[in-house]
Amino acid sequence: MFELSDRPHTDLPGFKRTFAEGELTVGLSLPITDPQDDQLRLIRKAEAGGVAAIWVRDIPLRVETFGDVGQVYDPWMYLSYIAAQTTDIALGTAAIVVPFQHPLLLAKRAATIDRLSGGRFLMGVATGDRPEEFPAFGQDKGNRDEEFRERIAAYQRATLTTATPIRWSGGKMGGADVVPKPIAREVPLLATGSCQQTLEWRAEHTHGWLMYHKGLEIQRQNVRNWQAAVGPDQFKPFAESLWLDLHEDPDAPASGGTFGYRLGRNALIELLRTQREVGINHVMVNFRASKRSAEEQIDELIEYVLPALR
Numbered sequence: 616m617f618e619l620s621d622r623p624h625t626d627l628p629g630f631k632r633t634f635a636e637g638e639l640t641v642g643l644s645l646p647i648t649d650p651q652d653d654q655l656r657l658i659r660k661a662e663a664g665g666v667a668a669i670w671v672r673d674i675p676l677r678v679e680t681f682g683d684v685g686q687v688y689d690p691w692m693y694l695s696y697i698a699a700q701t702t703d704i705a706l707g708t709a710a711i712v713v714p715f716q717h718p719l720l721l722a723k724r725a726a727t728i729d730r731l732s733g734g735r736f737l738m739g740v741a742t743g744d745r746p747e748e749f750p751a752f753g754q755d756k757g758n759r760d761e762e763f764r765e766r767i768a769a770y771q772r773a774t775l776t777t778a779t780p781i782r783w784s785g786g787k788m789g790g791a792d793v794v795p796k797p798i799a800r801e802v803p804l805l806a807t808g809s810c811q812q813t814l815e816w817r818a819e820h821t822h823g824w825l826m827y828h829k830g831l832e833i834q835r836q837n838v839r840n841w842q843a844a845v846g847p848d849q850f851k852p853f854a855e856s857l858w859l860d861l862h863e864d865p866d867a868p869a870s871g872g873t874f875g876y877r878l879g880r881n882a883l884i885e886l887l888r889t890q891r892e893v894g895i896n897h898v899m900v901n902f903r904a905s906k907r908s909a910e911e912q913i914d915e916l917i918e919y920v921l922p923a924l925r
Contacts, residue, residue, distance in 0.1 A: 616795035629705035629735035633667045634852035639891035642668035644901040664917030668705035698732035710739035710807035714762040718769035725802045741807040760811035818844035823852040838894035852896035860905040861912045884923045
């Protein structure tokens, strides 16, 4: 736990279950149900059925003007709880709001979940966007791009070094170390949205890009730009969040498109196959706006959709 590892993050079971070059897997965004008390049973069902990952959001405060309470539970504690009661499914954040995080505690918490889950943790990170939260945490929303870069740099230095002095605008560490260290060299770090950074910065400093749903042609260009920034000698995955409402009629065509679609499972299979051809490696499905129960739709994914992708 105290030693640095040479093991690549691509060898971790959570990364391998979720991301593979030329392939597309499906994950679930939490909360699956509202109220959220029945989620663990559905997560276990999804795990057994081949769903690659579950994703939680970091929403520190309930902001009534925003309209979306989102994930209620603290992401660190909730993922630790889920990790203790699952065995294989990857555990992701989409995303931790970095400007509100102490970088040394960020390193400790990420490595802790990484180790307790056996290498299943995927850490998506973002700058945050709810204006009411920034003054509550003593932050200036206009400086969140700089805060993000600085705290990620301190976090990575704490992860990648042992007993090395670290200094950032909010503090300094000397004569001490952050433990535990991750199982691999690093915990997989994924940029969610733009993070208020250039594409080149994201390609250099993170291990993948989690993007919001866009039309296929826009997403095709995003994937091309991402792969060009990453370069031909590395695989850094591209993932998308997608709101779904599976129609009772399996042949129903797709409607909607802003955040996702209402469609039958056959149209969904074709959509996912096309997304795979575009270069998308993982799709995070969100059922919160669905008319049917989440469990019915998860059953349909397991029985029909996931086998069609394999």
